[in-house]
Amino acid sequence: MSSEKKITIAVDGYSSSGKSTMAKQLAKTIGYRYIDSGAMYRAVTLAAMRAGLVGKDSDPDIDRVIDLLPTLSIDFEITPTGQNTILNGENVEHEIRSLEVSSCVSPIAAIPAVRHALVRMQRSMGDSKGIVMDGRDIGTVVFPDAEMKVFCDASAEKRAFRRFEELKAKGADVSYEEVLENVKTRDHIDETRDESPLRCASDAIRLDNSDMTFEEQNNWLLNLYNSKIKE
Ligand code: DC
Secondary structure: OOOOOOOOOEEOOOOOOOOOHHHHHHHHHOOOOOEEEHHHHHHHHHHHHHHOOEEEOOOOOOOHHHHHHHHHHHEEEEOOOOEEEEEEOOOOOOOHOOOOHHHHHHHHHHOOHHHHHHHHOOOOOOOOOOOOEEEOHHHHHOOOOOEEEEEEEEEOOHHHHHHHHHHHOOOOOOOOHHHHHHHHHEEEEEEHOOOOOOOOOOOEEEEOOOOOOHHHHHHHHHHHHHHOOOO
């Protein structure tokens, strides 16, 4: 593989495993497009919540969520500090990260028709390679032929602590226990759903970043990329 050749990079893993942070940083360093596929599931969830089709304590109205899909457009807007998720022309980046959306997203992401629609969009975004996409099924389903695949993990407690700190920094009124419960519940739903459950692709490289700093994990990923493009 020559260094000019663009490749596809899949970064999968558990919620709050730090995969987005490192995937985003790698894309920036090597000049690739970054796509946060979780943001797409969150955007669909927000639209379903606004339409009253799912709530914290109620199962989604699957048929009506499916009817909603063709009315949704999801895009990303690059900003100097990161990127915004745009749902039907509205910047929903802040809202989709709330604990309310986090509490409803896994049942929505388990609906096969939702997954099929988003996988189609994700594949078309990766048509011309030169992309880093993170999620749960990128290396297994979306881009099974990706040249580089990473699977991230860290203990549930570490991941919950990181998400708690992020939410607190944004002024959210949540407790660590609530966030830990949300992380564990989402792990369970993501791992046990019938449609493309969260699992490590057989050809992915696993990274447990429980005890790594951001800088260490960024360097680890960049080194892996540098060795891949020399192959
Ligand atoms: O990465 P995240 O926490 O923002 O993802 C939100 C939810 O979306 C997560 O609970 C699982 C789901 N998801 C998925 O099923 N497949 C993906 N490719 C990305 C996310």
